[in-house]
Amino acid sequence: MSDASQPVDDVATKVDEGALGSFASGVQTTEEYPLRVEGLRKSFGGITAVDGATFQVESGSLTGLIGPNGAGKSTTFNLITGMIKPDAGTVTFNGEDITGLDPHEVANRGMVRTFQIARELSEMTVLENMMLAPQRQRGEELWRSVLPGVRNDVREQEEELLERVWEVLDFFDIDHIAEEYAGNLSGGQRKLLEMARALLTDPDMLLLDEPFAGVNPTLEKKLLEHIHELREQGYTFLLVEHDMDLIMNNCEHVIVLHQGRVLTEGTPDDIRSNEEVIEAYLGGNV
Amino acid sequence: MSVRDDIAARMPGGDAGLILAVLATAYLLYVLAGVVLGYDLRGQLNSLATLTFYIGVFAMLSLALNLHWGYTGLFNIGIVGFMAVGVYVMALVSKPTFVAGGAAQVGGLGLPLWVGIIAGMVAAAVLGFVVALPALRLRADYLAIVTIAMSEIVRFSFLSGDLQQFQLFGSKVGFGGGSGLILDFVPPLEALFQSVGLWGVYLGFVDATKVIVPTNPKPVVDGLVYGLLLLTFVTVFFWLLKRTGESPFGRVLKAIREDEDVANALGKDTDRFKIKSFMLGCALMGLAGILWLMPQGAVTPNFFRPRVTFFVWIALIIGGAGSNTGSVLGGATFAALLYQGPRYFQNLVTTVLPNLDSPPGFGQAIGPLISQLDPVPFLLYTIDSIRQLQLVVMGLVLIWLMHNRPEGLLGHRKETASVISLSRPKAAAAATDGGSADGDVQTDGGVDVADNNGGVDDE
Ligand SMILES: Nc1ncnc2c1ncn2[C@@H]1O[C@H](COP(=O)(O)OP(=O)(O)OP(=O)(O)O)[C@@H](O)[C@H]1O
Ligand SMILES: [Mg+2]
Numbered sequence: 001m002s003d004a005s006q007p008v009d010d011v012a013t014k015v016d017e018g019a020l021g022s023f024a025s026g027v028q029t030t031e032e033y034p035l036r037v038e039g040l041r042k043s044f045g046g047i048t049a050v051d052g053a054t055f056q057v058e059s060g061s062l063t064g065l066i067g068p069n070g071a072g073k074s075t076t077f078n079l080i081t082g083m084i085k086p087d088a089g090t091v092t093f094n095g096e097d098i099t100g101l102d103p104h105e106v107a108n109r110g111m112v113r114t115f116q117i118a119r120e121l122s123e124m125t126v127l128e129n130m131m132l133a134p135q136r137q138r139g140e141e142l143w144r145s146v147l148p149g150v151r152n153d154v155r156e157q158e159e160e161l162l163e164r165v166w167e168v169l170d171f172f173d174i175d176h177i178a179e180e181y182a183g184n185l186s187g188g189q190r191k192l193l194e195m196a197r198a199l200l201t202d203p204d205m206l207l208l209d210e211p212f213a214g215v216n217p218t219l220e221k222k223l224l225e226h227i228h229e230l231r232e233q234g235y236t237f238l239l240v241e242h243d244m245d246l247i248m249n250n251c252e253h254v255i256v257l258h259q260g261r262v263l264t265e266g267t268p269d270d271i272r273s274n275e276e277v278i279e280a281y282l283g284g285n286v
Numbered sequence: 287m288s289v290r291d292d293i294a295a296r297m298p299g300g301d302a303g304l305i306l307a308v309l310a311t312a313y314l315l316y317v318l319a320g321v322v323l324g325y326d327l328r329g330q331l332n333s334l335a336t337l338t339f340y341i342g343v344f345a346m347l348s349l350a351l352n353l354h355w356g357y358t359g360l361f362n363i364g365i366v367g368f369m370a371v372g373v374y375v376m377a378l379v380s381k382p383t384f385v386a387g388g389a390a391q392v393g394g395l396g397l398p399l400w401v402g403i404i405a406g407m408v409a410a411a412v413l414g415f416v417v418a419l420p421a422l423r424l425r426a427d428y429l430a431i432v433t434i435a436m437s438e439i440v441r442f443s444f445l446s447g448d449l450q451q452f453q454l455f456g457s458k459v460g461f462g463g464g465s466g467l468i469l470d471f472v473p474p475l476e477a478l479f480q481s482v483g484l485w486g487v488y489l490g491f492v493d494a495t496k497v498i499v500p501t502n503p504k505p506v507v508d509g510l511v512y513g514l515l516l517l518t519f520v521t522v523f524f525w526l527l528k529r530t531g532e533s534p535f536g537r538v539l540k541a542i543r544e545d546e547d548v549a550n551a552l553g554k555d556t557d558r559f560k561i562k563s564f565m566l567g568c569a570l571m572g573l574a575g576i577l578w579l580m581p582q583g584a585v586t587p588n589f590f591r592p593r594v595t596f597f598v599w600i601a602l603i604i605g606g607a608g609s610n611t612g613s614v615l616g617g618a619t620f621a622a623l624l625y626q627g628p629r630y631f632q633n634l635v636t637t638v639l640p641n642l643d644s645p646p647g648f649g650q651a652i653g654p655l656i657s658q659l660d661p662v663p664f665l666l667y668t669i670d671s672i673r674q675l676q677l678v679v680m681g682l683v684l685i686w687l688m689h690n691r692p693e694g695l696l697g698h699r700k701e702t703a704s705v706i707s708l709s710r711p712k713a714a715a716a717a718t719d720g721g722s723a724d725g726d727v728q729t730d731g732g733v734d735v736a737d738n739n740g741g742v743d744d745e
Binding site: 103107113115121123125127135137139141142155158162163 | 526529530533534535536537538540541543544545547548549550551552553554555556559562566702703704705706708709710711
């Protein structure tokens with residue numbers, strides 16, 4: 001782990017960890033790089049979908065993760081959030097090793113993802129979908145939901161949550177379909193529902209897998225503005241997106257994944273002028 | 287498709303009204319059948335008590351299964367195993383201690399009935415935990431295999447000689463093996479009324495009913511009162527499960543049923559929720575088993591064959607998985623039409639047409655149909671063996687349902703998984719009731735989602 005060939009800032013945090021112990025280093029990494037991925041590897045049968053991906057995401061940034069189809073972006077998301085377990089490598093979130101944790105444990109720690117193909121809960125209404133998201137609800141304890149006296153506490157919290165839910169619904173412009181079953185929504189509406197739902201979990205970091213696919217341009221603009229607002233408040237975003245203009249205009253840092261590996265990373269300008277990237281995108285598979 | 291949905295929506299009194307209407311219809315049919323069969327008043331009352339009993343047990347079981355399958359998507363086909371464990375543990379705890387030379391081969395711990403009932407429910411829940419823990423982590427269909435295997439293992443364990451009798455806390459107890467167990471504790475109604483000090487009042491009441499049932503009214507009254515007790519339990523089950531479903535807990539269960547990965551990705555420890563839901567349902571199945579067998583005087587392991595599990599599944603499917611009202615309706619319909627119905631039908635036919643001789647064997651029945659296209663002997667034979675054909679009839683009903691109404695009587699009505707109505711809070715509604723840009727279904731922000739599906743139905 002401590003070989004000298006790592007990138008400079010990575011070594012810096014490593015040193016801190018050694019000197020200050022895990023607590024102090026946790027704070028340190030929280031501030032700089034909440035998410036660090038090292039040597040992540042996963043193969044499915046013969047295909048190595050992710051092949052030693054190593055990168056980190058800066059706190060409060062909107063980082064883009066790009067790459068041709070099949071580059072392993074979604075699989076990387078699955079590995080980070082515990083949906084599938086890596087063959088090798090580590091994932092560190094806010095200074096804590098979260099490799100191999102269950103998805104809910106990752107979500108509880110403040111990192112939530114959306115899915116590339118929207119996974120709405122189709123026989124639940126949009127409202128029910130949204131009300132599900134907030135963390136640590138009192139009424140998730142069976143006894144509190146059932147016993148007469150304490151159920152009032154649950155009711156109170158439900159009322160608070162409901163107000164927030166309606167605000168978010170208004171913001172995402174899906175309030176008019178609030179009582180619709182999620183399975184009846186259009187593709188774009190499902191995407192919106194998913195992002196709204198993820199935001200309601202109140203995460204520190206959001207992993208968005210092609211969130212704008214099928215969303216109309218006006219709303220896309222509005223959502224991006226909102227993402228920038230949240231970013232200024234300290235939220236961190238990792239965004240998978242095929243629209244290069246969108247990535248170049250909105251992300252301050254871009255990671256290019258190719259055949260499961262980080263091909264290069266840098267500012268949008270670096271990426272734009274990078275030969276390898278052009279080749280990976282335009283020249284097909286090397 | 288929605289003639290019946292409309293009936294449900296327009297039913298005065300809502301869910302309760304619908305349930306009462308179905309019950310009233312069933313009772314009316316049975317009274318009419320009783321009249322045709324020439325039952326006297328005692329016979330009529332007994333027939334209604336039996337009907338109530340089966341409506342009660344099947345409604346309870348189908349409610350419990352609805353928690354597993356309808357709410358959480360857990361495929362439990364070992365229901366009868368949890369019932370068995372409930373009954374046997376209850377018997378172990380509450381049977382009087384062993385007395386040499388008594389009627390019972392083995393004794394129990396001699397504790398009060400309510401202790402036994404709680405112990406039985408806890409045992410069923412613990413068994414649920416043991417079964418679910420490994421199975422829930424595996425693929426979903428493993429739970430099905432594990433539960434049905436478990437229910438047969440439970441039955442064979444109670445059949446086995448090893449558990450026939452053993453020593454526990456210094457007394458001779460046991461499960462009686464294949465010959466069964468005498469349930470020689472205080473009869474449940476007596477225990478119930480004694481515990482609230484009303485046994486004398488009850489006996490007085492029984493005495494007063496001599497006006498309508500002159501000789502020995504007690505068994506008749508007992509049967510009817512026990513039926514009412516079961517319906518009370520159905521109400522309690524309903525209340526409990528409605529609150530469970532209409533809560534944040536129930537919301538997570540619903541999400542698990544829809545897409546477990548999503549619930550998990552949203553930070554819900556889905557295994558924990560599944561196990562809790564499973565254990566609660568198992569405890570309720572244990573209780574339903576206890577209430578079913580407690581008044582029977584004896585219990586044998588072979589009562590707990592898998593067919594009982596499938597009866598409960600049919601009841602739930604008829605009513606519609608996902609709806610508590612549907613579960614009760616399914617239980618009632620199953621009990622009245624499919625479980626008790628064939629026997630009444632056969633009695634009715636033989637009463638109305640007493641001189642018809644049905645052919646003694648299948649050959650004589652089918653022969654005329656093939657050679658002379660005469661269906662009468664075949665029909666008579668069918669009616670004569672209708673009780674044996676009960677399972678076939680159930681299978682046909684299932685197939686018909688799957689083709690024509692897979693969602694059951696009420697499956698498309700989904701109860702909102704929240705403690706409160708999720709319509710827009712009043713203050714906010716006034717502020718932001720703006721129109722929407724795209725032309726999707728516009729729903730009124732003030733509509734109460736609890737009794738409205740929102741804009742359109744999905745079919
Ligand atoms: N569960 C799986 N089983 C088998 N192969 C898989 C699985 N998931 C992903 N793969 C393979 O891994 C590779 C990477 O897939 P991944 O979905 O991560 O790509 P991606 O970068 O998200 O592509 P896209 O831009 O098209 O969404 C592909 O070759 C894919 O076929
Ligand atoms: Mg992808």
